Amino acid sequence: MKSRKIGFWSLLFFVFMTSCLSSKTTDYTAEDQDLYSKIKSDSIQHILTKVVNDGKAPGMIAAVISSEGVIAIASAGERKVGSGIPFTTNDLIHLGSCTKAMTCTMIATLVAEGKLDWDSKLVDVIPELRENIHPDYYQITLWQLLTHRAGIPKNAMDWNAHNQKEIKERRIAILEDNLKSPAIYDIDQFHYSNLGYMIAACMAEQITGLSWEVLMKKRLFDPLGMSSAGFGAPNTTNQIDQPWGHEKVWGWNKWKPDQSDNPEALNPAGRVHCTIEDWAKFISLQLTQENAILDKEYLNKLIEPVGQHYYAAGWGVAERDWAKGTMLSHSGSNGIWYTSVVITPQMDRAFVVATNSRDFGTTEDLCVELMNKLLIMELNVANK
Secondary structure, three states, X not given: OOOOOOOOOOOHHHHHOOOOOOOOOOOOOHHHXXXXXXXXXXXXXXXXXXXXXXXXXXXXXXXXXXXXXXXXXXEEEEOOOOOOOEOOOOOEEEOHHHHHHHHHHHHHHHHHOOOOOOOOEHHHHOHHHHHOXXXXXXXXXXXXXXXXXXXXXXXXXXXXXXXXXXXXHHHHHHHHHHOOXXXXXXXXXXXXXXXXXXXXXXXXXXXXXXXXXXXXHHHHHHHHOOXXXXXXXXXXXXXXXXXXXXXXXXXXXXXXXEOOOOOHHHHHHHOEEEEHHHHHHHHHHHOOOOOOOXXXXXXXXXOOOOOOOOEOOOOXXXXXXXXXXXXXXXXXXXXXXXXXXXXXXXXXXXXXXXXXXXXXXXXXXHHHHHHHHHHHHHHHHHOO
């Protein structure tokens, strides 16, 4: 299995496309909402079908979400190109780096219980590291890791290293391999790092004795009822029970199906998969005032950017007039999937777009275009 990079796209460009639209909204009756869902789902279906028919993606799915769940959704295309098996609205999607917000939320439950602190230092939580890593990293904190300000390289030198070890031990070994040398990035300056998220997971694993995977299930997926959530490629090997990823074959203009994913050690940075319906249950944490797993003060902390930078903990954050306040965003890709989310808490709306493909330099722009269309459709409805 070849290792693939996990990307991040802040989506902060949306300022250009709704600057002239009013933020006025109206209340919906139940009948209005049903009609809205039908009309918007049909509109999304039309948009996605054209994209697929134009050969820009083998399969796509998009949805509009509120605090009550999915309110409009559609999909188009195939699970695997040439298979004839449809990509459905109930299928699993690969979240890539949109996993990071989930990792931050799970860790926030440990902070809320006093098991960790945002300012907990790596070597205080895992004292044995003091003998095995460079002193530059002695003082880095949990919060610096989650906000990409710990001076950590973007990726491990070898995510497949130490495969014979149990997953918690494997992550510690990878950590030690990569932190032996002096920091090459300034501590407390933003530098996006998948490795930093694995290290934050190591702190959670050390303090609880449980793997990140078990912690995610116990503290996030089960309490939220996310029964479809799992890790790695969504489908069973050599079966088309769920969508495959795809990459564009260089020079051929054809989609090549692929079931691979990044190595397991990288799970905390970007290997969760789930249905849109279950993802909506997680997204709704930022759309509601109360929930079953975490007080609002901890959720608010996760969307608190550091200094003048746009990034908080697992979220890009910006203030937008059209959103009536805060806009949260993220994207993720393992190289053969691409997934994007925008959340507007003051509007009680979230928007997601995902494709089981990645054509570098093209898919990103495609998802920008589709996300803009979702937002404009919603704003047009709200302003009527």
